[in-house]
Amino acid sequence: MKDLSPTLQAKLRSSLHWSADGISLLVGGLACLLFGSGMFLSRYGTETPLRIFLIILCFVLWFPISLRHSQIVEWLKSRITYPRTGYVLPPYLAENKSHPLALAAPLGCEDAMPPGEWQRVRKDRNRRVLLMFALIALPLSAMTYVHNRWILFAAGIAMSVALWIGTWNVQRLPWVLLPGFPLLGLYMTISAPEFVGVQRFGLFFAGSGALLVLQGALSLFQFLHRNPRPFSLTP
Amino acid sequence: MSDNGIKDLSSLDRLIHEPARLMIMTILYAVKEADFVYLQRECGLTQGNLSSHLSKLEEAGYLLISKTFKGKYPLTLCSLTRAGRQAFESYLAKMRFVTGQPSNNSR
Numbered sequence: 001m002k003d004l005s006p007t008l009q010a011k012l013r014s015s016l017h018w019s020a021d022g023i024s025l026l027v028g029g030l031a032c033l034l035f036g037s038g039m040f041l042s043r044y045g046t047e048t049p050l051r052i053f054l055i056i057l058c059f060v061l062w063f064p065i066s067l068r069h070s071q072i073v074e075w076l077k078s079r080i081t082y083p084r085t086g087y088v089l090p091p092y093l094a095e096n097k098s099h100p101l102a103l104a105a106p107l108g109c110e111d112a113m114p115p116g117e118w119q120r121v122r123k124d125r126n127r128r129v130l131l132m133f134a135l136i137a138l139p140l141s142a143m144t145y146v147h148n149r150w151i152l153f154a155a156g157i158a159m160s161v162a163l164w165i166g167t168w169n170v171q172r173l174p175w176v177l178l179p180g181f182p183l184l185g186l187y188m189t190i191s192a193p194e195f196v197g198v199q200r201f202g203l204f205f206a207g208s209g210a211l212l213v214l215q216g217a218l219s220l221f222q223f224l225h226r227n228p229r230p231f232s233l234t235p
Numbered sequence: 236m237s238d239n240g241i242k243d244l245s246s247l248d249r250l251i252h253e254p255a256r257l258m259i260m261t262i263l264y265a266v267k268e269a270d271f272v273y274l275q276r277e278c279g280l281t282q283g284n285l286s287s288h289l290s291k292l293e294e295a296g297y298l299l300i301s302k303t304f305k306g307k308y309p310l311t312l313c314s315l316t317r318a319g320r321q322a323f324e325s326y327l328a329k330m331r332f333v334t335g336q337p338s339n340n341s342r
Contacts, residue, residue, distance in 0.1 A: 010265035013277065078306040086273025087310060088266050230272065 005117055014088045016171050021081040022219025024073045025174075027065060029212025034062035036206025043199045080220070084227040128165055135162035144201045149193040152204060156185020159208065176215040184211060243329060250295050251326045255280055256288050260323050263298070263315045271311040289313060297322055 004012070018024065038058030041051055065072060077087075139155030159181040167173055184207045188200070195203055251260050258278045262269060269277075275285050292298040297319030301312045315323070 006261050007265050010262045010277070014262075014266040014269070017273070078308075082305050083270070083272050083308050083310070086276055087270040087305060087312075088273045089268050 004121075008117065008121065012170070017085065017088050019171070020085070020219070021077065021223040022216040023076050023081065024069070024216075025212055025219060026216025027069055027073050027076070029209045029214075029216055031062055031065045031069065032209030032212055033206050034058045034065065034209070036202045036204070036209050038062060039198055039202030040206055041202075043197070043202065081223060081227075084224075084229055132162040132166045135159065135165070140201065140204070143204060144197055147196055149189045152188045152200070153182065153185040155204065156182040174215050174219075176218055177211055180211040180215070181208065184208065244333060247329055248322055248326050250291065250297070251322060253288075255284065256292060259285075259288060259292065259313075260297070260315070260319070260326075263313060264320060264323050268312050268314040271313070274313060292319070 035058070038055050041055045041058065045051060135158045139151065139158040143151045143155050160178050163174065163177055163181070184204070188195075188204060188207070192200075192203065251257055255278065259274060262274060262277055271285070271289075274280075274289075275282065278285065280288070289298060289300060293300050296316060299314050299316050303310050303312065
């Protein structure tokens, strides 16, 4: 990050600040966990009132969490982590709080960057987003149609690589997720080969969500430990 | 820029040219809004120092300071006004001219 202009550094630091406490990861993971559980339960076992209730509950909770992710994160931040390291709103969130492809949104401060820098950064970011998308979407869709159980392990490795591409040289590497995804794939390959199609997809998605929640909770714990609440708040 | 470029140096915005205020302007230009604690941590300034610089920028109409609450804690939000953004862009354009860097308009 040192070779970037101060404006771009400030922009990137604000984005990192937003995700540093792990709350956004925790909420995102919860959404994945609910969606995956709903998908899995909808194709698993016999229909009982309890199972139908659980399926409805998963999707009813998942929908608002996905739709209002940023607002939920902001609300939680105001109650858990604020004012330890202050508050900043990254440009993409200020412009569109529910932007599904926030990474692909304009940087918003191109005028203050040296010529050529914004093209370089945009190119690098677009390449990362495309690669990440391919590495996550392809194995996830493949596991629904390909019956070979080792596709789960391959999907885990692909997601780990995608995560590494997305975070490398940009922010702290998520040490729970990097080995977590391949381990999840391996565990499912060995212990749950009977699940196929949507069941398998749902279970893997739910497992990934649980990993995200775990990583988020760990980051939050570390953040609270490192940043005690300041005594004086007002200027 | 005038024919005699050296004279353009005198028209640099002194309010922004001061290092601490330049840091504040750079951060606020890059983000939509930031609070007092965040600015203090990023700039490494003391409370009093930051407060005085923010007041100067606010008086010049470059900055908008709003005091509100986030949960039960006070929140002092700072954001650049349109005039502030224009002033910062103009300052950067002049500095690029001084250092001989090509303008962003040429891309």
